[in-house]
Amino acid sequence: MASHSNYTTAPVSEFLLICFPNYQSWQHWLSLPLSLLFLLAMGANATLLLTIRLEASLHEPMYYLLSLLSLLDMVLCLTVIPKVLAIFWFDLRSIGFFSCFLQMFIMNSFLTMESCTFMVMAYDRYVAICKPLHYPFIITNQFVARAIIFVVARNALASLPVPILSARLRYCAENIIKNCLCTNLSVSKLSCDDITFNRLYQFVAGWTLLGSDLILIILSYSFILKAVLRIKAEGAATKALSTCGSHFILILFFSTVLLVLVITNLARERIPPDVPILLNILHHLIPPALNPIVYGVRTKEIRQGIQKLLRRL
Numbered sequence: 001m002a003s004h005s006n007y008t009t010a011p012v013s014e015f016l017l018i019c020f021p022n023y024q025s026w027q028h029w030l031s032l033p034l035s036l037l038f039l040l041a042m043g044a045n046a047t048l049l050l051t052i053r054l055e056a057s058l059h060e061p062m063y064y065l066l067s068l069l070s071l072l073d074m075v076l077c078l079t080v081i082p083k084v085l086a087i088f089w090f091d092l093r094s095i096g097f098f099s100c101f102l103q104m105f106i107m108n109s110f111l112t113m114e115s116c117t118f119m120v121m122a123y124d125r126y127v128a129i130c131k132p133l134h135y136p137f138i139i140t141n142q143f144v145a146r147a148i149i150f151v152v153a154r155n156a157l158a159s160l161p162v163p164i165l166s167a168r169l170r171y172c173a174e175n176i177i178k179n180c181l182c183t184n185l186s187v188s189k190l191s192c193d194d195i196t197f198n199r200l201y202q203f204v205a206g207w208t209l210l211g212s213d214l215i216l217i218i219l220s221y222s223f224i225l226k227a228v229l230r231i232k233a234e235g236a237a238t239k240a241l242s243t244c245g246s247h248f249i250l251i252l253f254f255s256t257v258l259l260v261l262v263i264t265n266l267a268r269e270r271i272p273p274d275v276p277i278l279l280n281i282l283h284h285l286i287p288p289a290l291n292p293i294v295y296g297v298r299t300k301e302i303r304q305g306i307q308k309l310l311r312r313l
Helices: 004-008 024-054 061-090 097-130 141-159 161-167 184-188 196-230 236-242 245-266 274-283 286-298 300-312
Strands: 014-017 094-096
Touching (some): 014 097, 024 061, 024 300, 061 141, 094 097, 097 141, 097 184, 097 196, 161 196, 196 245, 245 274, 245 286, 274 286, 286 300
């Protein structure tokens, strides 16, 4: 039996990411659609941000919140996908100790920041439909600034203990992570310490943050639906619902992908381990690629702004 001194003589300074341990032969084929989705996500979000920045008519609170969502999507993509593609193309599996936990922090905090941004956007739609006369006085630029500070501060502070708890664990000799990403579970399971509190904190914090956001989103849309059903004017209900249709589609997609990911992780014993790994990658890639496209297609003002931007180029 190894002694305590044996655990501490050779501390782990880096980890090796082994993507899809059972199907490594088709990683190169998978890299093509992933790289195309990555380029689509970065290009679409950059175009949306530039359009909102240059088009004066889009300098409104709703579009500022959409800009925040695009920024979060781009950071998540840049944190995850380039490293995955480097593993697929160049077999660069090693990741430094600090880099691994930094990636873990960004993934945990930015995921909950996105959820919180959806919640603020749902409140924006609630005020726009249920209290239209008060909208200019409630949803102001000052409100958006405070909301952004709240989104960043709440989720960054609540997520910070996750990588800290993992980094404080003793990593004896094993440094092979059977994942493409430095997720908390994949990394902490390599430790020779008890990780019960680590897992418990992430579970409680994650579901508290995501759960509270989801409850408030559901409440907002229940009030919106109730208000819309009271509208008697012909076509007014359809017009009111269309103003929040894009937002609702994004929330539904975000929640569905997250739910599928959770279910596959819970049923890990019945599902090949490579499936949750692939879903985790796609969860950091597909929503960022689709979010600006959905808004661009369904929002007339954004379509016109993009057309003006293309004419300038």
